[in-house]
Amino acid sequence: MIYFILIIFLLLLMIGAAIYAVNQKDLLYAVIATGIISLILSILFYLLQAPDVALTEAAIGVALTTIIFIITIRNTVRYEEEEKTKFKSEVK
Amino acid sequence: MKKVLIILLLAVVGYFTASTFFDIGFGQQPFVEGVKPVKDVYLDKTVSTLKVANTVTSIVVNFRGFDTLGEVTVLFLAVTALGSILYKKRHQVGERSVLFSASKIVTSGSKLLFPAIVLLGAYVFIHGHLSPGGGFQGGVIIATGFLLMLLAYENFSVGHTGLSIIESLAGITFAGVGLLGMINGGTFLENFLPTGVLNDLFSGGVIPIIYIAVGFKVTAELTGVIYTVLH
Amino acid sequence: MDNTLFEYLDYAVYGTAILVMAIGLYGALVKKSLLKIVIGLSIIDSGLNFLIVALNYYKGGTAPIFSQGYLDGSTKLMVDPVPQALVLTAIVIGFGVTAVALSLVIRLYRHHHTLNIDQIKDLKW
Numbered sequence: 287m288i289y290f291i292l293i294i295f296l297l298l299l300m301i302g303a304a305i306y307a308v309n310q311k312d313l314l315y316a317v318i319a320t321g322i323i324s325l326i327l328s329i330l331f332y333l334l335q336a337p338d339v340a341l342t343e344a345a346i347g348v349a350l351t352t353i354i355f356i357i358t359i360r361n362t363v364r365y366e367e368e369e370k371t372k373f374k375s376e377v378k
Numbered sequence: 379m380k381k382v383l384i385i386l387l388l389a390v391v392g393y394f395t396a397s398t399f400f401d402i403g404f405g406q407q408p409f410v411e412g413v414k415p416v417k418d419v420y421l422d423k424t425v426s427t428l429k430v431a432n433t434v435t436s437i438v439v440n441f442r443g444f445d446t447l448g449e450v451t452v453l454f455l456a457v458t459a460l461g462s463i464l465y466k467k468r469h470q471v472g473e474r475s476v477l478f479s480a481s482k483i484v485t486s487g488s489k490l491l492f493p494a495i496v497l498l499g500a501y502v503f504i505h506g507h508l509s510p511g512g513g514f515q516g517g518v519i520i521a522t523g524f525l526l527m528l529l530a531y532e533n534f535s536v537g538h539t540g541l542s543i544i545e546s547l548a549g550i551t552f553a554g555v556g557l558l559g560m561i562n563g564g565t566f567l568e569n570f571l572p573t574g575v576l577n578d579l580f581s582g583g584v585i586p587i588i589y590i591a592v593g594f595k596v597t598a599e600l601t602g603v604i605y606t607v608l609h
Numbered sequence: 610m611d612n613t614l615f616e617y618l619d620y621a622v623y624g625t626a627i628l629v630m631a632i633g634l635y636g637a638l639v640k641k642s643l644l645k646i647v648i649g650l651s652i653i654d655s656g657l658n659f660l661i662v663a664l665n666y667y668k669g670g671t672a673p674i675f676s677q678g679y680l681d682g683s684t685k686l687m688v689d690p691v692p693q694a695l696v697l698t699a700i701v702i703g704f705g706v707t708a709v710a711l712s713l714v715i716r717l718y719r720h721h722h723t724l725n726i727d728q729i730k731d732l733k734w
Contacts (some may be wrong), residue, residue, distance in 0.1 A: 338434050350518070
């Protein structure tokens, strides 16, 4: 009974983190939400009786993917820009 | 207008895909009757012929070892492409030093943590055939330890030449063991060393040798990726 | 009581995996910033690996590792080990694809000084 409640809670948390990662304007928070998706996925792999896959996903998805995204954000912009191409459509 | 159309299209495709999976069911027996499934053959042969305790390791290295060779090649190609795209001119180095040392707690704590992380990673990829673990997992753990040291100190360098030599030697070991199996037995990547007792450290023929080579290669590659992107 | 609850778990697990893949695909099709598109591709990879491993779970099964020697008749209770070996390869290759895509994003930013795909297409004229 307790496993059922735990699994339903983890699945709802994963859907919430995915929606938050796609709709956020501040790019640093979107990258941290992607790391949270990988962490919840690692716990679910353990509950589905697959320990090798859980080790690999926890090491690669949380540590290395997040650090490469953050280095890219430091070399480029941080906020997602607004659309400034309104005047181009009037010229055509 | 475009957003509404895309949401509608994704909903229709998702509904028809999901209804196919709902018919299969979750947690049932394999859905083909009267035919002996492949997993029974693999589970029986692992203990009786190879004497290796971890089934996933024996599938990745011995029964489907050619796919692992292809994956190691794809990782090597990705690291080469990354290094050649991010080409940096030499006279732009002194513009703005973006690396600086962290605070006192991080520098003194990471000096204690680094040997423990390397020891844990080496333990994981040496005991790959006895407990959950293996070459990929141990290599990524050691690369995380190097990342911690690179972020804490500002003049910590690993030497680009040493990483290239370790990575090339590990790749040559993998292909060389396969060719030795072809000379002694009949096929590529065949097991030619004697297998010992179950649950022993030196059991399983060539499987520990191949996995140690893969562990070294993954460590060197991922450390090279992070070093290229940071500088 | 356990059997009826297990019926609902069937809809929840497969529905969540396909919903996460659909959200990632929506993010890769609609968004205008290049970094958001790469985040969407990474979310698609995670959802797909979850779907493959969840398809081969046997109720009451254990992990496929012989830690106490070979007991007779114990291979009937073990979970399928073949898709776990395939997903191990897929995770590593997904990380490699993400790393190469991000290096292309850095190179494009140095050339055009913007990350909006509308402005990058307009600079051709």
